[in-house]
Amino acid sequence: MACYPAEEIFWFAFQKIVPLAFLFITEVSRMKITRLLYKLARISRDIEVASSGSPKKIARRAKNKALGRALRRLW
Secondary structure, three states: OOOOOHHHHHHHHHHHHHHHHHHHHHHHHHHHHHHHHHHHHHHHHHHHHHHHOHHHHHHHHHHHHHHHHHHHHHH
């Protein structure tokens, strides 16, 4: 099967350029996935504490979230 010049150019681009772009996209995607998983873990904990019905746990969670936000502003 003969390759036409356009196919050769495409194949070259596919072999050389696409893997580099894929590595960059993969790194960005990893950061987004990690951020999403941590956010889901925090939301999951909020739901867990709220569903427990314990006023002490709910108050402690609210206090710690407020404290964390206040400390974040200092950094």
